[in-house]
Amino acid sequence: MSRISPTYEPGRVLVAPSILSADFAKLGEELRRLETAGADWVHVDVMDGMFVPNLTLGPPIIEALRPHSNLLFDVHLMIEKPERYLADFRDAGADVLTVHAEACPHLHRTLTEIRRLGCKAGVSLNPSTPVNVLENVLDELDLVLVMSVNPGFGGQSFIPRSLEKIAQVRQLLGERPVHIEVDGGISPKNAHLVRAAGATVLVAGSAVFKSDSIPDTIRALRG
Ligand code: DX5
Numbered sequence: 001m002s003r004i005s006p007t008y009e010p011g012r013v014l015v016a017p018s019i020l021s022a023d024f025a026k027l028g029e030e031l032r033r034l035e036t037a038g039a040d041w042v043h044v045d046v047m048d049g050m051f052v053p054n055l056t057l058g059p060p061i062i063e064a065l066r067p068h069s070n071l072l073f074d075v076h077l078m079i080e081k082p083e084r085y086l087a088d089f090r091d092a093g094a095d096v097l098t099v100h101a102e103a104c105p106h107l108h109r110t111l112t113e114i115r116r117l118g119c120k121a122g123v124s125l126n127p128s129t130p131v132n133v134l135e136n137v138l139d140e141l142d143l144v145l146v147m148s149v150n151p152g153f154g155g156q157s158f159i160p161r162s163l164e165k166i167a168q169v170r171q172l173l174g175e176r177p178v179h180i181e182v183d184g185g186i187s188p189k190n191a192h193l194v195r196a197a198g199a200t201v202l203v204a205g206s207a208v209f210k211s212d213s214i215p216d217t218i219r220a221l222r223g
């Protein structure tokens, strides 16, 4: 399996379509479509009906999807106590595992464990969570996921205040080779603002899957 490296390259912007907006009855086909269209990563939204008011999918579906794509699987865990399932998601084929700071009382331990399992470690922040929760885990991180909507559903509107927050995270990270991923309400109309603020990975669900041309949309998001 030759998955694209999650290595951070300053100045390079990646596009991670979210399969939350794909046709769940034919996810394998949707993954192949994304790869052909030039997607960099595949963003997989895992929801538990507790941390967020919605349910989606878990390790068995990720495992079933793994042979259908060579792209990096960027797994966004919107679940309480994600430490219970880290090894299951790694075994299923996750490359990046992102947990929510709000769902992890022992964030340092959880991030260390993700890396020990051989995955890249991400932390996500809800719109109301300040960036200073990252201060004591800066060296345990490979990615920070700034939520630009309240997590739980696709198709919501981008919260403008997120732009300032992206810039704050970039400043806090300094020269560390850590991705800043932004998720929620991103489209070709606002992607330039997100990129200019310092994001290096743009997630998009509805903008990609509801577009007339997925390759054109991915190109426009990348800028
Ligand atoms: C929301 C998810 C997002 C979602 C984004 O909780 O984390 O990844 O799929 O969808 P859009 O791009 O439609 O806002």
Ligand code: ZN
Pocket: 018, 043, 044, 045, 076, 183, 203
């Ligand atoms: Zn997501």
